[in-house]
Amino acid sequence: MSLRSGYHVALAARDLGHDVTEVDVDANLTRTLTSADLVFIALHGRDGEDGTLQLACEALDVAYTGSTPLACRMCFDKGLAKGLMLKAGFPTPPAYVIPAEAVRHMGAGAALRNAAKRLGFPMVVKPTTQGSALGLALVEDPEELTAAALAAFDHGDRLLLERFVPGTEVSIAVYGSKLTALPAVEIKTKSQVFDFETRVSPGAYEFDRASSDIDAAVGQLAVDVATQMGVRDFGRVDMRVSDDGPTVLDVKTCPGLTETSIVTYATANASLRFDDFVATVLDNALARIRQ
Numbered sequence: 001m002s003l004r005s006g007y008h009v010a011l012a013a014r015d016l017g018h019d020v021t022e023v024d025v026d027a028n029l030t031r032t033l034t035s036a037d038l039v040f041i042a043l044h045g046r047d048g049e050d051g052t053l054q055l056a057c058e059a060l061d062v063a064y065t066g067s068t069p070l071a072c073r074m075c076f077d078k079g080l081a082k083g084l085m086l087k088a089g090f091p092t093p094p095a096y097v098i099p100a101e102a103v104r105h106m107g108a109g110a111a112l113r114n115a116a117k118r119l120g121f122p123m124v125v126k127p128t129t130q131g132s133a134l135g136l137a138l139v140e141d142p143e144e145l146t147a148a149a150l151a152a153f154d155h156g157d158r159l160l161l162e163r164f165v166p167g168t169e170v171s172i173a174v175y176g177s178k179l180t181a182l183p184a185v186e187i188k189t190k191s192q193v194f195d196f197e198t199r200v201s202p203g204a205y206e207f208d209r210a211s212s213d214i215d216a217a218v219g220q221l222a223v224d225v226a227t228q229m230g231v232r233d234f235g236r237v238d239m240r241v242s243d244d245g246p247t248v249l250d251v252k253t254c255p256g257l258t259e260t261s262i263v264t265y266a267t268a269n270a271s272l273r274f275d276d277f278v279a280t281v282l283d284n285a286l287a288r289i290r291q
């Protein structure tokens with residue numbers, strides 16, 4: 001997806017009159033980056049979202065778009081993000097972080113089962129540091145817990161055991177020097193969760209513009225959460241809206257920007273040209289260079 005995001009952003013940047021070179025991660029990446037006036041980071045997954053590439057840019061003194069290494073780290077680690085959101089008073093489902101180390105070497109298998117009992121079924125088990133719903137499972141029965149935990153540990157050394165939230169799934173893109181929300185996008189799936197299988201199966205999901213009631217309930221919350229978490233230039237906040245109101249699942253500092261991504265869909269709903277969205281992000285980053 002990173003390559004397709006990069007391609008889409010490059011098209012827009014060229015439309016805007018910039019001289020653009022598209023680069024993928026390789027052993028020469030940092031050397032290539034040092035020759036650029038500005039790097040648009042459209043790299044998803046660990047190195048693009050956990051702050052790795054951003055740290056390299058900081059150390060190289062290369063200007064880049066998007067959030068700082070610290071903000072990337074805080075959002076990418078779902079356990080850390082949850083702690084910070086709770087501390088700031090934002091709604092997010094109750095959860096426990098379980099480290100693989102504690103299960104393997106401290107006999108914490110019982111802690112896992114106890115945490116599950118306290119949360120109640122169904123629940124979602126997911127690695128704390130992974131995206132695209134990899135290693136994520138909806139667990140409806142205590143007997144499925146161990147297998148789900150082992151699968152999550154395949155993707156990282158900690159897992160999040162999180163209470164399942166029913167309701168409408170929405171995702172809100174935010175952008176700008178002072179973040180503003182684009183119209184909320186509802187994600188309609190046949191499955192109960194927007195899992196990996198669903199994401200890669202054509203026709204298994206569709207986007208829709210969220211109702212005006214939902215949009216009104218989540219826009220400002222998305223801006224507040226993203227601002228609190230340090231999102232810069234652009235980002236995306238994933239939520240579920242149930243009878244109890246909205247609750248935040250996930251904050252993305254480097255969301256997908258392909259032709260078919262949520263952010264792109266949201267720009268269209270706002271009658272904002274994707275070129276203009278990219279122009280705003282670039283202008284913000286360029287303004288930081290001049291400061």
Ligand SMILES: Nc1ncnc2c1ncn2[C@@H]1O[C@H](COP(=O)(O)OP(=O)(O)O)[C@@H](O)[C@H]1O
Nearest residue numbers: 124131132133162163164165193194238249250
């Ligand atoms: N607590 C939860 N309740 C209901 N669904 C969830 C929960 N956590 C995750 N999901 C489902 O799994 C998907 C992916 O989880 P998320 O936390 O957003 O991680 P990521 O987007 O990084 O894979 C969500 O879009 C949602 O459909």
Ligand SMILES: [Mg+2]
Nearest residue numbers: 238249250251
């Ligand atoms: Mg998500």
